[in-house]
Amino acid sequence: METKNIMIVGVGGQGSLLASKLLGRLLLNAGYDVKVSEVHGMSQRGGSVVTYVRYGDKVASPVIDTGEADYIVSFELLEAARWLSYLKPDGKIITNTQQIDPMPVITGAAAYPDNLVSAMKAAGADIDAFDALTLAKAAGSSKAVNIVLMGRLSKYFALPEDAWDKAIAESVPQKFLELNKKAFALGKSAE
């Protein structure tokens, strides 16, 4: 199988590392060669963060390059737009519509662009935008945005439900398992 690419983008502190860990397990369990690449350090402090998940028969490079992402899963709207150039011509963006102002916007040095969803559509992107934060809160914790987004992603590639269940169970602490299962289900079924 040709290598497939999933990018997870967001803001430091939003929990994207757990999502990439979960995906890594899921895909390894499914029998693929997998590479997951992340940048920690400075970028954990409220900066833009990006994780690459690549899988297939044999994966070489740890990074996804422009025009190569089959899926971009974004935890924040502006970040989806920032990484748009990485999307494959027939790739798909799954994004939380939550907006987090970056410091230049907070200080007034820059503006948060309006209508990013329609701008991305106008640029030809296939985009599934929804309010993952509200669903996460409905599941019981605003921290569960990452699992809500994983639920949404699960709609788009054919892996059995129990494979996801197993990967979630292996990735989240036992006492939050029910909450995360609910978050996953909400992400998957919501309109």
Next chain:
Amino acid sequence: MKVLMLGNEAVARGLFEAGASVVSSYPGTPSTEMTEFVSQYDEIYSEWAPNEKVAMEVAFGASFGGKRSFCAMKHVGLNVAADPLFTISYTGVNAGMVIGVADDPGMHSSQNEQDSRHYARAAKLPMLEPSNSDECLEMTKAAFELSERFDTPVLLRLCTRVSHSQSVVETGPRTEKPAVPYQKNGAKYIMMPGNAKRRHPVVEQRLLSLAAFAETSDLNRVEKGGRKLGIITSGTAYQYVKEVFGDTVSILKLGLVWPLPTKLICDFAASVDRLFVVEELDSFIEAHCRALGLTVSGKDIFPVVGEFSQNLIREKLGIPATPGRTLDADIPMRPPVMCAGCPHRGLFYALVRNKAAVIGDIGCYTLGAMPPLAAMDSTICMGASISGLHGFNKALGEAGEKRAVAVIGDSTFMHSGVTGLIDIAYNGSNSTVIILDNSITGMTGHQQNPTTGFNIKGDPAGKIDLEALCRAVGIRRVRVVDPYDLQQCIDAVKEELEAPEPSVIISRRPCALLKSVKPKPPLKVDPDKCKSCQSCMNIGCPAISFNAGKATVDATLCVGCGVCTQLCAFGAFETTEEATK
């Protein structure tokens, strides 16, 4: 069993399987997790050392004593440890000793883009370079074999994309290594000139033996793919080359990047029509090829700056890449910021209010350089703030002493700040040093350090008393402030700048992200009371923004530290408990 592991985690696994016994390191992105994962193995003694020089000397001592040892550091940390490095090259080892060094091409989290391979050549030591997690595990074990076989410390070089990428590894059992008997051998281990002179030829001979070994070692391999194009590469650059070309070109993949195999390279060059060297950062392999008289392309095409990727290789070699979509919108940058409730913020605000010149250091607080605080004038390396301030004040005299401060974290102060403070006390400049004691090593993700009272495993440990330490080196004016109390900080900075003798201000509050720090309920802005003066915006708390002409607080970010309330002349910030009453 097949598992996904970070490159750093795989190094730790390799240490476990190789029977390593002692690991000492100082944290530094992207090297930190090597040691963090080691600390989970009870079979290996591990520790955080105050700095990389100490860590390397501890590892040397353990090897000297007869047990396999390891130390990890980032590229700039190797500079700190360079002093012992060049001499343990002369002494060699008793039991195997490996030094992990992680470079950071692209400077994701570093102050320069140093290529550590030069150290291998300069210190005349072998260096291995894995290209994925599986090789991290295997080469860690191979490094110990080489170390013992050739009586040498061995450098294991990683870079961000190897350290921080997970790929599949197959784990194996641990091989226990009984201690190599320790025998007194001054001629080998006491490097005074008479002995050192006799060791240098040994080092040169060892390098020749290693170079001969490099010719046939399976650490280096040729992957045949026709004669049209041949590429010599190593590390992550190898993975990018593989991504672009698969098996369609011939590749000489170097796992031993120093010393380099002369004959292997020449034979490979002769087997292809065109020869390229693809390597990140400096022209290390390429320079070697040129010295051999080979016709080769490399840095004439590829950059010496920044990270590579598959598209960079495509672009430089004229292979079409898929262009990305572009958006017709200005996307604002999202630089890292000090966290909401970060204790450093209040102190920086006090410095700005005092119009202080700030000689800064390496840590979270370097982010105080960003607007709106912009409270930083220089950042060089670990510890440079204090000694830099002393020099600044010796040059400017009172003009400096009344204006400039050094700002340094607790971990960095332990690393190499205290020696600068000793210089101030001893050589007398009326310098004001501020230690930002957030009770943890924050930037690298919360490692314990000698001021926290806990060791790498979180067990109680010796705890340095910062106040007593500063007094002990000869500073009489030592005071502690709470950075959440702005007025107290502003006054303290003012007084210490005026004071006629050197002083230390310890700004003490644990990092807001520590699990032991329980956030208070978020604050809320009463829009009627907010007069839109924007004073609260001057501290740059990411939880505060301006919407529709009024300040608002993001309740998911705010930790209720209360710093903003002290800036608002109109009492617009309210605790939510009050607000809900």
